[in-house]
Amino acid sequence: MNIVPLIAGFVFGVLGSYILFDYWRFNQKALKTKGKILRYYEYQSKDSDNSKQTMYRPSFEFSLNGITYEVQSKISFNSKIIPIGQNTDILYHKGNEANARLAKGNDFRLGILFIGLSIPAIYIGLYQ
Known part of the structure; x- marks a missing residue:
């Protein structure tokens, strides 16, 4: 038994399950x-090898x-996926509009x- 890949696999599985659950929970209503x-909003993100990438929120x-x-x-993106001023689909929950999401970034x-x-x-x- 090799513990490092086992722990990594467990972490990836839990993270993936959470993302799928959050997607399902949010989209239900x-x-x-x-x-x-x-x-x-533009910022620099560092990778594990210290290379920088510009991210856009x-x-x-x-x-x-x-x-x-x-x-x-x-959610941040590595490009400006929708031009400024352009109309786009927004997903929201009634009564919790402050936590709305772009439909384009809401993915499983x-x-x-x-x-x-x-x-x-x-x-x-x-x-x-």
């Missing part, structure tokens, strides 16, 4: 509306019942990727 991108607004909400996304594929990576890591940890 999410409502869709239109909003627009206001700006991007969008800020967007949408209106419901005459009230305009401005939200900074919790990252969760599947982490679970996919966990399977060989657990196998290597158990049998190699």
Whole structure:
């Protein structure tokens, strides 16, 4: 038994499961509306090898019942995926509009990727 890949596989599996659960939980009651991108906050992210990558966190607004909400996304992207000023789909929960998400960044594929990576890591940890 090799403990390092086993622990890595477990961590990847838990992380992937959480991402899938969060996606499912949020989308169960999410409502869709239109909003627009206001700006991007730019910052530098360091990788494990100390290389830097510019990341972009969008800020967007949408209106419901005459009230305009401005939200900074919790998800960052490696490019400006939607041009500033362009209309886009927004997902939100009634009564919790401050935690709205861009529909374009709300995806389950990252969760599947982490679970996919966990399977060989657990196998290597158990049998190699």
